[in-house]
Amino acid sequence: MSQKLPSKPQMLTLDITDRCQMQCQTCSKWQVSADVRHKELSTEQWKEVLRELRQWLGNGFWICFSGGEPFLRPDIFELTDYATSLGFKVSSMSNGFSIEQMVDNIIDSKFESLNISLNSIIDKNIHDTSRGREGSAQKIFDVIWQIMHNKKGRNDNLSINLATIMFPDNLDEIIPLVEYATKNHLKHIMFQLIEDFNSFHAYAEKDGLDTDNYKIPQEYKKTIQSMAEKAIPIIDHLVEMKRAGHSIANSYEQLEAYKIFFNNPEDIVTAIKCDVGSTNFAVDPYGDVRLCFNMKPIGSILEKSPEELWNSVEASQCRHKVHTCKMCCRLINCNFKANFTNFNKSFLVRLKNKIIKLLTKKL
Ligand SMILES: C[S@@+](CC[C@H](N)C(=O)[O-])C[C@H]1O[C@@H](n2cnc3c(N)ncnc32)[C@H](O)[C@@H]1O
Ligand code: SF4
Ligand code: SF4
Numbered sequence: 001m002s003q004k005l006p007s008k009p010q011m012l013t014l015d016i017t018d019r020c021q022m023q024c025q026t027c028s029k030w031q032v033s034a035d036v037r038h039k040e041l042s043t044e045q046w047k048e049v050l051r052e053l054r055q056w057l058g059n060g061f062w063i064c065f066s067g068g069e070p071f072l073r074p075d076i077f078e079l080t081d082y083a084t085s086l087g088f089k090v091s092s093m094s095n096g097f098s099i100e101q102m103v104d105n106i107i108d109s110k111f112e113s114l115n116i117s118l119n120s121i122i123d124k125n126i127h128d129t130s131r132g133r134e135g136s137a138q139k140i141f142d143v144i145w146q147i148m149h150n151k152k153g154r155n156d157n158l159s160i161n162l163a164t165i166m167f168p169d170n171l172d173e174i175i176p177l178v179e180y181a182t183k184n185h186l187k188h189i190m191f192q193l194i195e196d197f198n199s200f201h202a203y204a205e206k207d208g209l210d211t212d213n214y215k216i217p218q219e220y221k222k223t224i225q226s227m228a229e230k231a232i233p234i235i236d237h238l239v240e241m242k243r244a245g246h247s248i249a250n251s252y253e254q255l256e257a258y259k260i261f262f263n264n265p266e267d268i269v270t271a272i273k274c275d276v277g278s279t280n281f282a283v284d285p286y287g288d289v290r291l292c293f294n295m296k297p298i299g300s301i302l303e304k305s306p307e308e309l310w311n312s313v314e315a316s317q318c319r320h321k322v323h324t325c326k327m328c329c330r331l332i333n334c335n336f337k338a339n340f341t342n343f344n345k346s347f348l349v350r351l352k353n354k355i356i357k358l359l360t361k362k363l
Contacts, residue, residue: 005319008057009281009291009310016046016079017068017285018202022095023132026165027200029068030132036204040285041302043075049283049301050083056307059087066093068202068285077105084110091115093163096140097133103146107155113187114147115161116140120173121180130167148184159187161249163333166258167194168223171230175237182246190249191238192333193258196220199294199329203284208296214327216265228262235259254331261331274330277319281310291318294329 017040020030041049053063063083070076071094080090091113099106106114120126124137144160151158162181166174174191181189196217198209235255242248242255261268276292283289288297289309298314309315 005311006278010279011281012053012057012061012063013066013280013282014046014049014063014079015066015068015203015282015284016040016070016073016076018204019072020067020069020095021072021097021133022069022136024200025130025132026167026194026197028197028205029200029202032068032202032204036202036285039204040073041287043078045287045302046075046079047082049287049306050079050086050088052301053306054086054088056305056310061088062091063088064091064093069095069097071099071102077102077109080109080111089113093117095131095136096143097131097136100139100143100146103143103150107147107151107158109155111155112157113159113161115163115190116144117163117165118177119165119167120170121176122173126170126173130165130169144184144186148186161187162189164189164191165194166191166227166231168227171227171234174234175241178238178241178246178248186247188247188249190333193261193331194223195329195332196327199327199332203286203288209294209327211292211294211321211325211327214325216328221265224262224265232259232262235262250333254333257331261328265328268328268331269326272330274322274325274327276330277315277322281306291315292322292325294327295321 018029018032018036019034020032023030050063053061065076065080065083070092073079076092080092083090089112090110092111093115094117096116096118118127118137118140119130120137127137127140128134147158147160162177164170164174164177178189180186197220198217235258238248238250239252239255242250242252257268257272260271274292280291280293281289282291282293283301284297287300287302289299289301289306290297295318298312298318299309301309304312
């Protein structure tokens with residue numbers, strides 16, 4: 001395994017807090033104790049991190065502020081403004097629950113992209129139940145309406161995107177969500193297949209999973225299998241809609257990978273190479289840096305420069321673990337967003353041949 005390491009990552013994420021006001025069924029970050037606030041990096045420490053990252057990465061690099069819920073930090077706009085003043089392009093991710101009072105700040109900030117998580121549109125209860133907070137879908141519709149109607153002439157560059165988990169209860173909502181995004185001139189909608197609940201945890205609660213000995217939990221496998229029959233035609237429909245010009249951010253290859261996963265979850269490990277080791281650089285709320293969000297940190301940004309961390313022994317050990325990892329979260333968007341280059345084409349060809357063989361046997 002002597003692949004040349006890129007000198008810089010492609011995806012930069014600052015998870016500025018673990019805290020969250022929702023009670024999602026798919027993610028346990030909200031269960032973190034409120035006390036962790038005192039351990040989070042201060043505004044000045046984040047600014048120092050931003051300066052170091054800028055020095056290493058240069059001008060025009062995309063940076064995503066996420067969490068937890070990043071808008072729970074009172075200094076969110078101070079940090080995003082500072083990042084843009086240094087030359088970063090800034091995006092953020094939000095559950096949309098508490099941002100209605102911040103619409104003016106969002107429009108007048110130099111944000112380029114705000115991703116709002118929304119899981120249903122026709123039956124709002126599906127979204128609300130998945131997030132554990134009544135009224136949360138309606139708040140999102142109101143916020144999107146306000147931003148889209150008020151940003152003209154003030155921040156035309158600001159794009160609003162949807163991030164939607166695909167899970168058993170919202171399959172009938174997937175196509176209407178795409179139609180809503182197109183009708184309301186959102187920049188895109190990005191789907192994320194429901195991932196094993198264990199992967200979405202507060203950094204303060206878990207230092208890393210045992211990725212070496214991972215076996216797909218039976219319950220998660222059952223969830224995926226229960227979705228397969230209905231989900232596969234929906235994915236085919238998404239592919240058609242994408243071809244017809246609807247702005248679906250997932251690549252065709254990623255959508256194809258979802259189908260492989262539905263057909264047999266175990267196949268995904270040979271079909272998709274996980275690339276997070278050479279693409280991702282994520283700083284957690286306490287300054288620890290990870291290449292893979294499920295693995296132990298490679299060190300603290302308070303002790304070493306980002307470039308030193310990227311080239312450290314710990315990073316190369318982590319990359320080795322990524323290379324042999326058997327987990328399925330390789331399907332998530334942080335492994336696909338920048339460019340889908342990790343699809344194992346020979347696997348596809350083998351799969352196609354297998355299907356042709358089966359079909360000719362039947363005839
Ligand atoms: C961890 S959240 C952080 C940002 C913000 N709190 C939010 O919900 O948008 C990032 C994204 O992960 C998604 N997510 C949460 N649990 C998930 C799961 N088990 N599988 C796939 N995506 C999940 C959320 O819906 C959200 O779009
Ligand atoms: S998915 Fe986002 S909103 Fe839901 S608990 Fe996790 S961090 Fe909070
Ligand atoms: S599949 Fe990739 S992202 Fe998931 S645990 Fe393994 S290395 Fe990390």
